[in-house]
Amino acid sequence: MINILQTRLIHWKKQIFTLLFWLLLPIVTTILVTNVTSAIQDDSKVPVGIVLEENTPLAKDLVTSIKQTPFIRVYETTEEDALLKIEQHELDSAFVIKAGYDEQVRKGSRNRLITSFQSDLSFAFTPVSEMIISYVQQDTGRSKAAFTVKNLSDNAGLSKQWTWEEVVAKSKEIEAKENLLHTTFTFADSGQENDGKGITIWKPWGLWAVFSILSTLLLFDWLIKENRSSLAPRFTFIRITFKNYMVINALFYTILLFIFDLIAAGAFFLFLEEPFNLHSIGVILSYRLMLNAGAFLLALCFKNVYLFYSVSFVITLLVAITSGAILPIDGIIQSYQWLEYLNPLATFLSNKISVIWLIIFSFIIGLWHVRKEKSHA
Amino acid sequence: MLNVTNISKKYGKKSILSSISLSVQKGEIIGLVGENGAGKSTLLHILATIQKPTDGVISLNDMSYDKNKKVIRKQIGFVPQDIAIWDEFTVEENMIFFEKLSWRKKSKIELKQLCLDMELDKWKEPTKTLSGGMKRKLNLAISLIHDPELLLLDEPTVGIDLKSRKEIGTYLKNQAINEKKSIVYTSHDMDEIISLCDRVICIGEDPFYKSILIDSGKEVISF
Numbered sequence: 001m002i003n004i005l006q007t008r009l010i011h012w013k014k015q016i017f018t019l020l021f022w023l024l025l026p027i028v029t030t031i032l033v034t035n036v037t038s039a040i041q042d043d044s045k046v047p048v049g050i051v052l053e054e055n056t057p058l059a060k061d062l063v064t065s066i067k068q069t070p071f072i073r074v075y076e077t078t079e080e081d082a083l084l085k086i087e088q089h090e091l092d093s094a095f096v097i098k099a100g101y102d103e104q105v106r107k108g109s110r111n112r113l114i115t116s117f118q119s120d121l122s123f124a125f126t127p128v129s130e131m132i133i134s135y136v137q138q139d140t141g142r143s144k145a146a147f148t149v150k151n152l153s154d155n156a157g158l159s160k161q162w163t164w165e166e167v168v169a170k171s172k173e174i175e176a177k178e179n180l181l182h183t184t185f186t187f188a189d190s191g192q193e194n195d196g197k198g199i200t201i202w203k204p205w206g207l208w209a210v211f212s213i214l215s216t217l218l219l220f221d222w223l224i225k226e227n228r229s230s231l232a233p234r235f236t237f238i239r240i241t242f243k244n245y246m247v248i249n250a251l252f253y254t255i256l257l258f259i260f261d262l263i264a265a266g267a268f269f270l271f272l273e274e275p276f277n278l279h280s281i282g283v284i285l286s287y288r289l290m291l292n293a294g295a296f297l298l299a300l301c302f303k304n305v306y307l308f309y310s311v312s313f314v315i316t317l318l319v320a321i322t323s324g325a326i327l328p329i330d331g332i333i334q335s336y337q338w339l340e341y342l343n344p345l346a347t348f349l350s351n352k353i354s355v356i357w358l359i360i361f362s363f364i365i366g367l368w369h370v371r372k373e374k375s376h377a
Numbered sequence: 378m379l380n381v382t383n384i385s386k387k388y389g390k391k392s393i394l395s396s397i398s399l400s401v402q403k404g405e406i407i408g409l410v411g412e413n414g415a416g417k418s419t420l421l422h423i424l425a426t427i428q429k430p431t432d433g434v435i436s437l438n439d440m441s442y443d444k445n446k447k448v449i450r451k452q453i454g455f456v457p458q459d460i461a462i463w464d465e466f467t468v469e470e471n472m473i474f475f476e477k478l479s480w481r482k483k484s485k486i487e488l489k490q491l492c493l494d495m496e497l498d499k500w501k502e503p504t505k506t507l508s509g510g511m512k513r514k515l516n517l518a519i520s521l522i523h524d525p526e527l528l529l530l531d532e533p534t535v536g537i538d539l540k541s542r543k544e545i546g547t548y549l550k551n552q553a554i555n556e557k558k559s560i561v562y563t564s565h566d567m568d569e570i571i572s573l574c575d576r577v578i579c580i581g582e583d584p585f586y587k588s589i590l591i592d593s594g595k596e597v598i599s600f
Contacts, residue, residue: 003477003478004477004478006473006477007474007477007478010466010470010473010474014465014466014470229459230457230459230460230461231461233425233427233455233457233461234457234461234475234519236425236426236427236450236455237450237453237454237455237520237523238475238478238479238480239478239479239480240478245478
């Protein structure tokens with residue numbers, strides 16, 4: 001085994017740059033694409049100026065709610081600066097939360113709480129102002145409810161006296177529980193829902209999985225290069241059969257690729273805040289075994305390395321499109337459910353351990369291994 | 378040492394070899410000649426255990442090929458007609474690569490000496506930059522790493538310059554005389570065959586090769 005590893009190291013030393021390129025491609029591409037698309041998404045958000053004339057809890061809560069709204073980039077500024085930036089079209093619109101906002105809301109007053117500014121080029125003013133109004137309505141509604149509850153408990157002479165803050169807190173709690181209108185946006189993954197906060201176009205592990213298919217397939221070209229007929233007679237006169245030589249080398253590639261998979265998990269944890277635990281290591285390992293077994297079998301079918309490269313690109317593209325890793329495919333999956341079972345990426349994206357394809361591939365490799373070689377009778 | 382009795386080879390209905398019998402003693406060099414397609418390479422592949430004969434019996438040191446293939450392979454050094462080396466490796470890397478997979482362990486010094494013995498002195502050179510003669514020498518050196526008793530060479534000097542051809546010839550002669558290795562050798566170069574071989578086996582129906590060999594005074598066996 002050590003001797004075969006030493007022969008593999010000679011090969012790897014010769015192709016160190018190519019090898020590193022394909023090993024690092026899924027990691028680097030995933031981080032780059034995720035960061036670039038996040039930056040683009042950030043730039044495409046509507047710039048809105050918020051001027052806060054008082055620092056009360058209600059006013060701050062309102063600003064926080066606006067900030068958490070997707071597709072809006074909030075700049076806290078002064079009224080003068082906001083007006084200047086609207087004039088220069090750096091801001092789409094601006095909203096001034098007037099001094100006394102907290103007091104007015106607590107009184108149940110809904111007049112002149114916020115002043116808004118827009119320019120002739122403010123394309124998002126209406127939806128943004130409607131959204132802010134809805135937040136203010138929510139606050140004033142809660143406040144009104146709080147006063148009503150308080151009055152009722154005073155009039156009824158109940159022993160338990162509710163404060164304004166307690167009623168508001170309870171109202172928020174009920175609202176969270178009884179969320180009436182809830183929309184979700186999902187990729188074909190763990191069913192993890194994104195309620196709009198921080199929607200990303202690309203799912204990092206989905207991207208990584210797709211690029212891993214490509215890099216693994218292209219790295220397995222060694223099997224075609226080393227399976228050349230001119231070298232075949234040499235393997236009759238060495239200690240192991242050519243089939244065992246290939247299987248053991250595939251094992252070395254699997255170990256090497258799995259090490260880089262763990263590096264990927266670490267990098268995504270650090271740079272993309274993707275969770276990383278023992279279960280995810282198991283899922284990655286099963287995906288890696290399945291992927292390498294598939295790449296091994298595919299490479300065995302080819303004699304021409306360029307044809308193998310072309311087929312590898314096509315397979316990667318097909319798997320990527322049908323997996324939902326890059327484009328949401330809920331509609332397609334609903335119409336053709338068998339696609340989900342067939343796609344080797346589906347289990348990985350569901351955060352489950354890949355078993356079916358691994359068993360199928362291992363079985364075929366086993367058959368290939370026990371089949372007698374005609375040329376080395 | 379090597380005994381071949383009545384072997385024949387057929388591909389479907391087509392007969393390639395029929396009733397070939399021969400024996401090779403220790404330290405003997407046997408030449409194998411014949412026109413293209415006569416079956417020289419097929420015979421060599423059968424002797425190397427790469428192909429099976431349709432009929433007949435072969436034994437090496439009284440061990441039957443049928444039952445002792447693995448042991449017999451350890452005693453055979455086969456030099457294929459196509460140069461079977463890693464082009465992207467240096468001479469050193471090629472030697473180390475095949476030594477790691479070989480039955481017999483050899484130190485780097487021993488491997489280098491093996492190359493030097495056949496005037497292959499470009500140890501650190503990438504093989505793709507080597508001349509045809511140097512590549513042929515490396516092709517031969519790799520087959521000798523495990524110190525085989527029987528050397529089977531399929532046109533080992535084809536397409537190389539005269540100097541390299543002479544060097545390979547001298548090396549093989551030394552191996553037969555000093556190391557008592559048995560060598561079976563195919564070639565189209567009759568001068569080389571006449572100067573190098575103790576006996577010659579002529580396969581095929583073309584009388585051309587036989588006529589040259591009879592004039593040389595060599596012992597010729599025809600099939």
